[in-house]
Amino acid sequence: xxxxxxxxxxxxxxxxxxxxxxxxxxxxxxxxxxxxxxxxxxxxxxxxxxxxxxxxxxxxxxxxxxxxxxxxxxxxxxxxxxxxxxxxxxxxxxxxxxxxxxxxxxxxxxxxxxxxxxxxxxxxxxxxxxxxxxxxxxxxxxxxxxxxxxxxxxxxxxxxxxxxxxxxxxxxxxxxxxxxxxxxxxxxxxxxxxxxxxxxxxxxxxxxxxxxxxxxxxxxxxxxxxxxxxxxxxxxxxxxxxxxxxxxxxxxxxxxxxxxxxxxxxxxxxxxxxxxxxxxxxxxxxxxxxxxxxxxxxxxxxxxxxxxxxxxxxxxxxxxxxxxxxxxxxxxxxxxxxxxxxxxxxxxxxxxxxxxxxxxxxx
Numbered sequence: 001x002x003x004x005x006x007x008x009x010x011x012x013x014x015x016x017x018x019x020x021x022x023x024x025x026x027x028x029x030x031x032x033x034x035x036x037x038x039x040x041x042x043x044x045x046x047x048x049x050x051x052x053x054x055x056x057x058x059x060x061x062x063x064x065x066x067x068x069x070x071x072x073x074x075x076x077x078x079x080x081x082x083x084x085x086x087x088x089x090x091x092x093x094x095x096x097x098x099x100x101x102x103x104x105x106x107x108x109x110x111x112x113x114x115x116x117x118x119x120x121x122x123x124x125x126x127x128x129x130x131x132x133x134x135x136x137x138x139x140x141x142x143x144x145x146x147x148x149x150x151x152x153x154x155x156x157x158x159x160x161x162x163x164x165x166x167x168x169x170x171x172x173x174x175x176x177x178x179x180x181x182x183x184x185x186x187x188x189x190x191x192x193x194x195x196x197x198x199x200x201x202x203x204x205x206x207x208x209x210x211x212x213x214x215x216x217x218x219x220x221x222x223x224x225x226x227x228x229x230x231x232x233x234x235x236x237x238x239x240x241x242x243x244x245x246x247x248x249x250x251x252x253x254x255x256x257x258x259x260x261x262x263x264x265x266x267x268x269x270x271x272x273x274x275x276x277x278x279x280x281x282x283x284x285x286x287x288x289x290x291x292x293x294x295x296x297x298x299x300x301x302x303x304x305x306x307x308x309x310x311x312x313x314x315x316x317x318x319x320x321x322x323x324x325x326x327x328x329x330x331x332x333x334x335x336x337x338x339x340x341x342x343x344x345x346x347x348x349x350x351x352x353x354x355x356x357x358x359x360x361x362x363x
Contacts, residue, residue: 001357005343006036010333012311012319014039021339024357029335038351042318042333043078043340044296047150047227047252047325048112048198050083050270051259051291057082058095058271065098069105071262073360075295076350078340079107079330081149083256086115086126087271089138096146106355107340109325110149113142114198117163118178119154124203125273125290126178134159139166148172149325152198154179155189155214164192173324175227178203179214186217196225196324199256200243202234202289219246225324227252230302231294233281241306248312252320253299258282258291301348310348 003019008029018033019026019040051057053071055064065082072080082099084092096111116132117139123131132138134157142148150173153160167174176189177198182205197204197218205213218224226247230240234256244251255261260268260277267276275282275290284290296317303313322331329337339357342350353361 005040008040021357038343044076044317045321046080048254053262056259076297076342081112083112086130093145112150114152117153119180121180125284152177156181156185181214183217186214200226225250227254230299253317255294261293
């Protein structure tokens with residue numbers, strides 16, 4: 001099957017010509033396409049999705065994941081990590097066991113546990129009663145409950161080093177976040193092999209000129225990928241521009257989307273917390289930000305609108321998140337790779353979405 005596109009983003013560069021798919025994989029690129037329309041790009045990968053389309057993943061069953069997955073496909077996401085915030089252990093384990101191993105919509109690439117080993121000073125809307133200090137036995141019970149792919153933790157907590165080593169030994173990506181770490185404490189975690197940070201600047205020690213904290217340490221290193229929520233609410237445009245100038249090529253776009261994403265404004269749940277979606281922002285008690293209603297295609301558009309080249313903006317939603325997970329065959333478009341693709345129109349509107357070579361969205 002040929003896509004009928006005029007160009008494709010291959011290896012980070014636009015290659016003129018059509019794309020052919022065979023048996024769920026990319027067979028050829030750069031084929032003659034005199035009447036081609038649109039540009040084929042890798043499918044988007046979202047590392048942090050708390051819910052979508054009216055579905056909260058802490059309460060979802062198989063049908064909820066089906067509905068959320070269908071809605072995510074419409075935004076160009078072909079692979080994602082259901083993200084579960086800090087929750088009492090029995091509720092968290094129950095939610096983990098509801099996550100499908102094989103999904104009908106986008107690929108579910110594993111679970112992102114955002115907690116419970118977080119700083120009590122940087123919890124945001126995570127419930128303090130469910131926060132825990134590092135505990136190897138609790139960690140082992142959580143890892144046994146489902147396919148954890150990322151865990152966000154505060155590296156400055158006593159005993160966090162042992163958790164980091166245990167997680168890395170199991171092939172789980174450790175992401176620093178919800179943290180009050182100093183730059184020294186953050187660098188110690190990075191020296192242990194931690195290579196990414198959850199929603200940079202949000203729910204972490206503020207950057208100051210004599211106390212750069214975890215954000216400053218991450219931006220100063222060339223071996224750390226920084227994740228950002230580029231919705232115009234969590235970060236000011238000038239802040240995003242600064243992050244890009246410091247860390248171009250190692251910025252991963254995430255949505256931190258919750259149940260109210262992709263549906264009208266109103267009241268929704270984020271676990272046990274009631275939140276309100278209004279004018280593009282999600283807020284819990286006392287006006288604290290509680291996730292977002294951002295879509296990945298809008299995150300890409302927002303980054304491109306700030307002057308970042310389209311190829312690089314798309315890379316921040318595809319190959320860079322795949323690198324966080326250590327998945328070199330996803331988030332990329334090239335011969336012999338899985339045909340997880342999005343076709344974009346000239347205005348960056350989504351024309352079609354393919355997962356494993358199967359058309360799942362057709363405009």
